[in-house]
Amino acid sequence: MTKISEEIINDIRKKTDIVEVISRYLPLTKKGKNYFGVCPFHDDHSPSMSVSPEKQIFTCFSCGASGNVFTFVSNYEHISFVEAVRLLGNKLGYNLEHSTKIENPHQKDLEIYKLATKFYQNNINTVLGKNAIKYLEDRKIDRETIKKFEIGLAIQKVSLTDYLKSKNISLDKMIELGIANNTGNDIFVNRIIFPLYDLSGNIVAFSGRIYNTKDSSKYLNTKETPLFKKRQLLYNYHRAHEHLRKNDYIIIMEGFMDVIRASTIGIDNCVATMGTSFTKEHANLVKKMTDNIILCFDGDAAGEEATISAIKVLEEIHVEPKIIRLEDYKDPDEYIINKGKDAFINKITNAISVIDFKMQLLRHDKNLKDINDISLFLEETLKELTKTKDEIVVELTLRKMAQEFNINYDTLYQKYKQYDQTSKVNRQDNQVVVKKNDTSKYQYEKAELSLIYYMLKDSDVINIVEKKVGYFPTPTVRYLSNEIIAYYHKYGQINEADFISYISDKEELKPVISNILSLDSRPEFNKEKTNLMEIDDYIASINKYVKNKKIEELEQSLGNESDIKKQLEIINEISKIKGVKVW
């Protein structure tokens, strides 16, 4: 397999006109400097997509779809970025038939994980793997599934570390990648190995499960590395993506084993958070895929808590998920093993709404034959219901309640109206409070995005950011900024459209880059020249936020510290940051 070099990708992009290419798919009309068309990536009725011939990028101000010519073709044709490069390149006479990969800066590390995976896979297929295979087959994981998810085996008798040494890979590298420990031994011993993937489907870590001993730690995971950041990854994301075209919904689960289990019954549009809580980054990733999100977390109390908190995270980005609860079963894995395919599909079809889920919670500790408990339950439910914006849901819920407790519908409706009024007033009050506390947060977030926006347009800003910004607080923004700086050092200039190709394999950057490109449609950003004073303001508000955050953390640790000497050290540090001398 040959790789398409960045030079060739950039060359193809420069020789291709984005306006001409998009016009092949849909009509574009010129308005001012830009062209406009009906966006093919959402249900668009007026032309929401603008195409800039000058910048060679497109942005939809309604759904946020954006990118360069390759992004457009790959999204429109449902092909990979590389395939889009090949398609457009071949039209220009490049012979790229056998090129399938773009060089990745972490390519060497990814190849080591791949070698390790092959090594583990080989183990499970030898005599030494007999018990492991039997264990998996007893748990109804057949050979086909083992192959599909590249499941392998770590055994004491054959050392991965020795094998990789024979391939000229240094011990330092193996320690860095979380494959070997400081004493030069394998991290995983006598465990069934499940490779963990990044958003593009590269193997970036492993999870090892014990299978023949009673070890207290059932699973052992590779430590977090620059390639393996759980907050930003969703297991099976790369495969689930492909299956969305068939079924437009995505199921979010807690463990990779749940996802593998669902796949054995033909349900492939599932992703898993892999032992971390559902984050804002996760929420943005799934929202990019579809608005139809189903939460299917573990059946225990912790799973219930996780569901409640995921609902909150999704509500912040205006997504209302559906919910599956598994009653007495531990997790989707066990549910499917015990109840089978039809029962689980039935669960999906009948996934409940947020309000139904919350009503179930409210029922938990009540005796609904007792008048007082009924009245409390009705009150709590009506209050919950005021949070729903969907009027049909409100009416249906009220009717259900009226029927269940044999109460007049109008009485219930009056009561609901009353709570709705109070909650509106409270909401307004809250909003004022939230705004007050959040000003600095809002400011730094805006400053971060604005700075990146200008970094992509003007290399002077890159230099300034490199000198003056200590640290971007938001992880994905920090990552993006590092990539821009790396790109600039490599090419000595910045080109927005080529930069989009450069980061095309980094799924986690896509939501933030599309946020930034969409700023283009706002007049306050679309200026001829960068205003350096504005840049300084942005930098100041980021540095101020970071400084205050640090002080806040130190003050908190001061409160928890009982040792006087350590207290003094912390006070000293706080004063240093504040720029005051104490002694």
Ligand SMILES: [Zn+2]
């Ligand atoms: Zn759109």
